[in-house]
Amino acid sequence: MxxxxxxxxxxxxxxxxxxxxxxxxxxxxxxxxxxxxxxxxxxxxxxxxxxxxxxxxxxxxxxxxxxxxxxxxxxxxxxxxxxxxxxxxxxxxxxxxxxxxxxxxxxxxxxxxxxxxxxxxxxxxxxxxxxxxxxxxxxxxxxxxxxxxxxxxxxxxxxxxxxxxxxxxxxxxxxxxxxxxxxxxxxxxxxxxxxxxxxxxxxxxxxxxxxxxxxxxxxxxxxxxxxxxxxxxxxxxxxxxxxxxxxxxxxxxxxxxxxxxxxxxxxxxxxxxxxxAHSAVPGVGAADPGTLVMVLGTSSCHMLNATEFANVPGVAGVVDGGILPGMFGYETGQAAVGDAFAWLLKLVNLESFESLSEAAMKLPPGADGVACLDWMNGCRTPLMDGGVRGALTGLGLHHGPEHLYLALMEASAFGLRWIVELLRDGGVPIDRFVATGGLPHHNRAFVEVYADVLGAEIEIHPSTQGPAVGAAVLGMLAAGPDASGFRDVTEAASAMASAKSGQSDKVYPRSDRCAAYHQLYSGYRELARKLGPSNGNSAPRETAN
Structure with missing residues (x-):
């Protein structure tokens, strides 16, 4: 030590x-x-x-x-x-x-x-x-x-x-x-x-x-x-x-x-x-532009550094030096992820995801016709609307909890793909995906669905505590170079938080499922259009007391 x-x-x-x-x-x-x-x-x-x-x-x-x-x-x-x-x-x-x-x-x-x-x-x-x-x-x-x-x-x-x-x-x-x-x-x-x-x-x-x-x-x-x-x-x-x-x-x-x-x-x-969520960027040693750090937990935040400012509609914020010095930090996110899974578990009266995940991953993409809109707590990116609500459609008497679970995972992945397309279409490069937080380590099936929908490799950083490690990196910086030996955040993050060779769990997309999800993604976007705020999908407006 x-x-x-x-x-x-x-x-x-x-x-x-x-x-x-x-x-x-x-x-x-x-x-x-x-x-x-x-x-x-x-x-x-x-x-x-x-x-x-x-x-x-x-x-x-x-x-x-x-x-x-x-x-x-x-x-x-x-x-x-x-x-x-x-x-x-x-x-x-x-x-x-x-x-x-x-x-x-x-x-x-x-x-x-x-x-x-x-x-x-x-x-x-x-x-x-x-x-x-x-x-x-x-x-x-x-x-x-x-x-x-x-x-x-x-x-x-x-x-x-x-x-x-x-x-x-x-x-x-x-x-x-x-x-x-x-x-x-x-x-x-x-x-x-x-x-x-x-x-x-x-x-x-x-x-x-x-x-x-x-x-x-x-x-x-x-x-x-x-x-x-x-x-x-x-x-x-x-x-x-x-x-x-x-x-x-x-x-x-x-x-x-x-x-x-x-x-x-x-x-x-x-x-x-x-x-x-921003702390997870130094917390996984991601000091370079173009790496989307996905902090997956109760909700999700997807953080990205870039060398240029781009005006991207629906992005939750672009701040000069907001995450790391010398770069523009982009924040996007989804308002319900882990808490939506927990809601489903409670709804179907199950105590564990283990058997549910196993059954869900045996299903074909599309959950046998069940589709989901993942706005159970509103939509952060790209709508920035906390009032919209989610949906499950296509339900039949033959569907079970595993169908609902796969549909919910797919909806979350489709929402992420929408965010990625939004950034890339706005001129913001994304070259690498890193997942951190507790959820990726406890729910690999979820990350597999993400990789299939994105059609891209996802690295699960070995630390389950990306934000906490990032906070420690920043504490070391606050101590100053004489006490810490680090001149800047890039040096500190690389030494204290980067995954060592062979430590990251890499999840690769499966080509057959990627092709299916490419088609299903269009259906998700159409469902979002039909059930979006312009079509009256909004939580009741209540005045706080």
């Missing part, structure tokens, strides 16, 4: 993982701890009142408690000492965001506001701002706002400012009390390093992809925000304190209180946060 170690903290939807990686890429220990309250979707803690539809909240103390426990557990497992950890990196689900007081106290911890749902952090998958997102898009398009070109022409339902506007309109007492609005990843880093609000670090990655910020233009104009709602402009002008920093850039050192809580040394450098 190298004496130089980095701690990566990877915040997912249900839990946090702490990973310790040395400068040679040895993963010394990993520990995962569930959040005590998980996803808050039914009722607030201690309440029996049901939450409105589409709400998904979290408890901020869960993040600190679970991260501290996971860090101490990983250090205990590995025997790594605090003085060996030279840096801390943080990746976080996004856009997960919250309002706080000026000293960083979450408003859900203010007694008078604790019973108001919108005082709590809104998880990335919180979909309560449907009406606000529609209005923001309508006004931005009417004004021909230039920032739209960086986001495929659409502001996303899960993004920062729609959630702020939702609170302004539906919980004005919370909006009035909010002195700071920020991403959860930035809040966590702020808690680790301490300091006043005007010095807190805001991640240029999170702001670039989820809050329409760019290094050249900043946030959209106050005139635009005022046209949407005067109080939204006031938030942008006065309630977004802090300094923008890139992932890998130091946000400061761990403060005394958090050093004691986590078992770290005071002053250990902490990197600016990065979005969890």
């Amino acid at each position: 190298s004496a130089v170690v980095s701690l990566g903290l990877d915040f997912g939807t249900e839990s946090v993982r702490a990973i310790l990686v040395d400068r040679d890429g040895q993963q010394l220990a990993i520990a995962a701890v569930d959040f005590a309250h998980g996803q808050i979707t039914d009722t607030l803690p201690g309440s029996s009142d049901p939450l409105p539809a589409h709400f998904a909240l979290q408890a901020p103390d869960d993040w600190l408690d679970a991260a501290a426990e996971a860090t101490r557990s990983a250090m205990s497992q590995s025997g790594v000492r605090a003085d060996q950890i030279v840096g801390v990196g943080v990746d976080f689900t996004s856009c997960t965001m919250l309002p706080t007081t000026i000293d960083g106290t979450p408003l859900c911890q203010v007694e008078s506001l604790a019973s108001v749902p919108l005082a709590w952090p809104k998880l990335w998958k919180h979909h309560g701002a449907i009406q606000q997102t529609e209005r923001m898009n309508r006004i931005a398009n009417h004004r021909n706002e230039s920032f739209l070109a960086r986001y495929g022409g659409t502001i996303g339902l899960e993004w920062f400012f729609p959630k702020v506007l939702e609170t302004i309109e539906n919980a004005p007492q919370v909006a009035d009390a909010a002195e700071v609005w920020l991403e959860a990843g930035d809040w966590f880093v702020w808690q680790l390093v301490g300091g006043p609000a005007n010095e807190l670090t805001r991640s240029s990655c999170q702001a670039g992809y989820k809050a329409m910020w760019s290094a050249s233009e900043g946030y959209p104009s106050l005139d635009y925000f005022a046209a949407v709602h005067p109080l939204l402009a006031e938030v942008v002008a006065n309630r977004l304190p802090g300094v923008m920093r890139s992932p890998g850039e130091s946000a400061g050192g761990v403060c005394d209180a958090m050093a004691k809580r986590f078992g770290l040394q005071t002053g250990t450098p902490v990197s600016a946060a990065i979005i969890d």
Whole structure:
């Protein structure tokens, strides 16, 4: 073991993982701890009142408690000492965001506001701002706002400012009390390093992809925000304190209180946060342009670096240096993947995918006539519409759970192919596919369907913890070259995260199934056209309370 170690903290939807990686890429220990309250979707803690539809909240103390426990557990497992950890990196689900007081106290911890749902952090998958997102898009398009070109022409339902506007309109007492609005990843880093609000670090990655910020233009104009709602402009002008920093850039050192809580040394450098999916790019050592890194989990994010900017309709974001320095980072994704499979498992009352996968892969492409549209949680790319809904068609009494499962896997693969075609048609090269996250390692059949539909080889990176390793890479960078020995992120990612020769599991397309899927893909696109938002396929519009 190298004496130089980095701690990566990877915040997912249900839990946090702490990973310790040395400068040679040895993963010394990993520990995962569930959040005590998980996803808050039914009722607030201690309440029996049901939450409105589409709400998904979290408890901020869960993040600190679970991260501290996971860090101490990983250090205990590995025997790594605090003085060996030279840096801390943080990746976080996004856009997960919250309002706080000026000293960083979450408003859900203010007694008078604790019973108001919108005082709590809104998880990335919180979909309560449907009406606000529609209005923001309508006004931005009417004004021909230039920032739209960086986001495929659409502001996303899960993004920062729609959630702020939702609170302004539906919980004005919370909006009035909010002195700071920020991403959860930035809040966590702020808690680790301490300091006043005007010095807190805001991640240029999170702001670039989820809050329409760019290094050249900043946030959209106050005139635009005022046209949407005067109080939204006031938030942008006065309630977004802090300094923008890139992932890998130091946000400061761990403060005394958090050093004691986590078992770290005071002053250990902490990197600016990065979005969890984006962290997987350095986490699999993909430092070159043209590699599509597919982070497959509850939902999926497909990240790509390119040397040029292209205006591609439907892409969730293009940010200069948003993933790695010196390149344009493209973000696309699918809103329901692993959670759609889990939904199906529950629906057919099965406990395991093992027998279901085996039966499904014996079926011919097309699942004996069952077709699926994979919009169970809306469509991220290319429609950027959280309101559309999925479908299963062609069902007969002879079909069983395996038909539904294959159809759902095929639909997810067809959705990915649509994304790939969108990027390539827009002039963005894709030369290589790398899969990471937990899903590819637990569900090889799913990756096989992806390879068949794409007609391309897919590498399954040997690490199941791509985002966590990426966070550790960024923590090493935050330590600086004197402590880490690395000059830049490319050097660090290559040494700490690249798969060694023969370690990647390569999944190859099968020519007979490729040909069949080429025809079936046209049917998927036609189904998407028929059931798209222009044909009335949309979730009910509900006003949050």
